[in-house]
Amino acid sequence: MRLLHTSDWHLGRGLHRVSLLDAQRDALEHLVRVAVEREVDAVLVAGDVYDRAVPPLPAVRLFDDVLHRLAGHRVPAVIISGNHDSPHRLGVAAGLIGRAGIHLRTDPAACGTPVVLADQHGPVALYGIPYLEPALTREEFGTDRAGHREVLSAATDRIRADLATRPPGTRSVVLAHAFVTGGVGSDSERDITAGGASAVPASLFDGIDYTALGHLHGAQTITERVRYSGSPLAYSFSEAGHRKSMWLVELGPGGEIDAERVDWPVPRPLSRIRGRIDRLLADPAHTPAEQHWTEATLTD
Structure with a gap:
C-alpha cells in the first residue's frame, strides 16, 4: 500500500505578517498532483490542518477545495486534529464526509476505531490519534496522571487491543500529533509542555508497522517506522535550513517499509x-x- 504522509499545513498562517495563502494553495495543488501521479492509496495528514482554532474563511475554503479534489480523484484521506486545531470544528460532519473517503479523526474516544483499507495483500488498519491534551483527556483514558506519556500510552493500548481482534496479517498505521523523544523542534511550533514534560518515547508505537507523526516542522526519521513529515512551508527563520518534503511510504505485504522523500515547492527561500x-x-x-x-x- 502506498501512503503519502504529510502534516502541519497550518492553513491561514503567515510569515512576519506576510500572507502565505497563495503559497499554501500552490503546495496543496502539488499534493493532489503527487497523489494522483504516484497513485497513492491514501493521503495522511497528521494534525495542524489550520493554524488556529477559529481559522480565517479563506483558509477554510482552501481546505474544502483540497478535500473536494482528493475525493474527485477517489484518493482517500485520513486526517487528525493537532494542537492548533479545534477538534470539534474540524470534525463537523465527519461521518458524512467519511462516505466520500475523507476520514476525519478528531475524537480521542474513537482512536481505537480504524479506517480499514485493503490492497492485493490484505487489509491495512489506519488509526488516528488526535492531539491529546492531557488535562482534557485524562478522564477519557482513565490515567493516574495528566501527562502526555500517560494519555498517549493509553491510546496506543486501545489500538493494540483492537488490532488483536483483526484478521492475522492485518498491517497497521497510526497517525499521531505529539513530541516524540529524538525529534528536533523549531521556533514555529507551539509549546505543548504539560507537567514539566512534553516528549514521549518512540517505544509507545512498538509493534505498529508505520507511525505518521505531526507537530515538529522538520522532516525527520525517529526510527525506520516512526517519522515526522514536517510542514509544507517554512513558518519561521529557524526553518531556513529545512528541506520541506513529505514521505511517500510503501507498506509491503509483511509490513516492510520503503520511504521516499518528495519535495514541496519552495515559493521563496529563507x-x-x-x-x-x-x-x-x-x-x-x-x-x-x-x-x-x-x-x-x-x-x-
Missing part, C-alpha cells in the same frame, strides 16, 4: 545573515538573499 550593516550591504556573497525572505542580525 536566508539568515549576520554582520555589520556596511558589510552586509556590500558583500557579494549575500547577493542571493536579495530575492529571499531575509533575517539580518546587525552587529554594529
Whole structure:
C-alpha cells in the first residue's frame, strides 16, 4: 500500500505578517498532483490542518477545495486534529464526509476505531490519534496522571487491543500529533509542555508497522517506522535550513517499509545573515538573499 504522509499545513498562517495563502494553495495543488501521479492509496495528514482554532474563511475554503479534489480523484484521506486545531470544528460532519473517503479523526474516544483499507495483500488498519491534551483527556483514558506519556500510552493500548481482534496479517498505521523523544523542534511550533514534560518515547508505537507523526516542522526519521513529515512551508527563520518534503511510504505485504522523500515547492527561500550593516550591504556573497525572505542580525 502506498501512503503519502504529510502534516502541519497550518492553513491561514503567515510569515512576519506576510500572507502565505497563495503559497499554501500552490503546495496543496502539488499534493493532489503527487497523489494522483504516484497513485497513492491514501493521503495522511497528521494534525495542524489550520493554524488556529477559529481559522480565517479563506483558509477554510482552501481546505474544502483540497478535500473536494482528493475525493474527485477517489484518493482517500485520513486526517487528525493537532494542537492548533479545534477538534470539534474540524470534525463537523465527519461521518458524512467519511462516505466520500475523507476520514476525519478528531475524537480521542474513537482512536481505537480504524479506517480499514485493503490492497492485493490484505487489509491495512489506519488509526488516528488526535492531539491529546492531557488535562482534557485524562478522564477519557482513565490515567493516574495528566501527562502526555500517560494519555498517549493509553491510546496506543486501545489500538493494540483492537488490532488483536483483526484478521492475522492485518498491517497497521497510526497517525499521531505529539513530541516524540529524538525529534528536533523549531521556533514555529507551539509549546505543548504539560507537567514539566512534553516528549514521549518512540517505544509507545512498538509493534505498529508505520507511525505518521505531526507537530515538529522538520522532516525527520525517529526510527525506520516512526517519522515526522514536517510542514509544507517554512513558518519561521529557524526553518531556513529545512528541506520541506513529505514521505511517500510503501507498506509491503509483511509490513516492510520503503520511504521516499518528495519535495514541496519552495515559493521563496529563507536566508539568515549576520554582520555589520556596511558589510552586509556590500558583500557579494549575500547577493542571493536579495530575492529571499531575509533575517539580518546587525552587529554594529
